Amino acid sequence: MNAKILIAAVALVSSNAVFAATKPGDVYAGASYSTMTAKESPLSLDFGVLNGFAGYQVNDFLAVEGRIGVGIADESLDVFEGSAVDVGVDYTAQALVKGSYHFTDVVSAYGIAGVAKNKYSFSQGSQSDSSSDTGLTYGIGLQFAISGNSALNLEYQKLPDMDMDDDVGINVSALTVGYTYRF
Numbered sequence: 001m002n003a004k005i006l007i008a009a010v011a012l013v014s015s016n017a018v019f020a021a022t023k024p025g026d027v028y029a030g031a032s033y034s035t036m037t038a039k040e041s042p043l044s045l046d047f048g049v050l051n052g053f054a055g056y057q058v059n060d061f062l063a064v065e066g067r068i069g070v071g072i073a074d075e076s077l078d079v080f081e082g083s084a085v086d087v088g089v090d091y092t093a094q095a096l097v098k099g100s101y102h103f104t105d106v107v108s109a110y111g112i113a114g115v116a117k118n119k120y121s122f123s124q125g126s127q128s129d130s131s132s133d134t135g136l137t138y139g140i141g142l143q144f145a146i147s148g149n150s151a152l153n154l155e156y157q158k159l160p161d162m163d164m165d166d167d168v169g170i171n172v173s174a175l176t177v178g179y180t181y182r183f
Contacts, residue, residue, distance in 0.1 A: 029054040032153070032178025034069065036089060038162050040170040047089045048073025051178070055098065065112070067094040083124065090119040090130065092159075094137060106145045113138045116159050118172070133172075135160030141176075149182045 034049040050072050055065035071089030078084050096114035103109065116137040121130045139157030146152060155176040161169030 026057045026182075027054070028057065028063075028180050028182045030178055030180035032155075032176050034157075034174040034176040036092075036159070036172060036174045038170045038172045043077075043170065045075040045077065045087055046073075047071055047075060047087075049089050049092060049174070051092070051176070053178075057182075060102070061100055063098040063100070065094075065096045065098050067096065068092070079124075085122055085124045088121050090121050092116060092118045096137070100143075108143045108145075110141050110143060111139070112141070112155075112157065118159060118162070120162060131163065133160045133163055139174075143180070151180045151182075153178045153180060 030053055032051045032053065034051060036047040036049055038045040038047070048071065049069040051067055051069035053065055053067040055063045057063045069089070069092040071091070074086055074088030076084045076086050094114055094116040096112045098110055098112050100108050100110040114137055115134065117132060117134040119130060119132045121128060123129075137157060137159050139155055141153050141155030143151050143153040153176075155174075155178070157174045157176065159172040159174060162172050163169050
C-alpha cells in the first residue's frame, strides 16, 4: 500500500515539473463528438462517440496527441425478420502525431497519423459479444481559433477496419467536430 502511495506521489510531482517547464500554449486538451461510420456495401452503421483528448505542441508545426472516446449512440442492424443485432462502440483509444500548417492566425490545416484501437460490442437478446480492432489511422482537419487559447476543429479520419471475421473487413471512418483549449 505504501509503495502505491509513493509511486502516485512521484508521478504527481513529475507531472507538475513537466507542466511547469513548458511555456503557455504548449499543452492542450479538449473534447469532441464523432460520427463513426462502418460501411461495406450494402451495410452502413453510424455510431456516436464522445471523445476527450490531450496533447503537447512540440513546435509550431508538430504535436503529439492522445485520444480516448466512448460510444454514446449505437446502431441496430436487422439480420432476420423481427430479429435485430445491436452494435455499438465501447471505446476508442488513439496515439497520434499531428502536423499543422497555419494559413493565418485564425485558420490552420492539420494532418494526423498514428495507431488506434476500437472495441465494438454486439448484442442480440440475451447474447452478447465484442471485438477489438487495432491498426493505423490517419486523417485531415481544419482548426479555427476563436480566442488566444481556444479553437474549434473539423476533422475527417480513416480508422482501422472493423473485422467481422477473418475474411471481411468493414471500412470505418469518422467525421469529428471539437473544441480545444491551450494551457
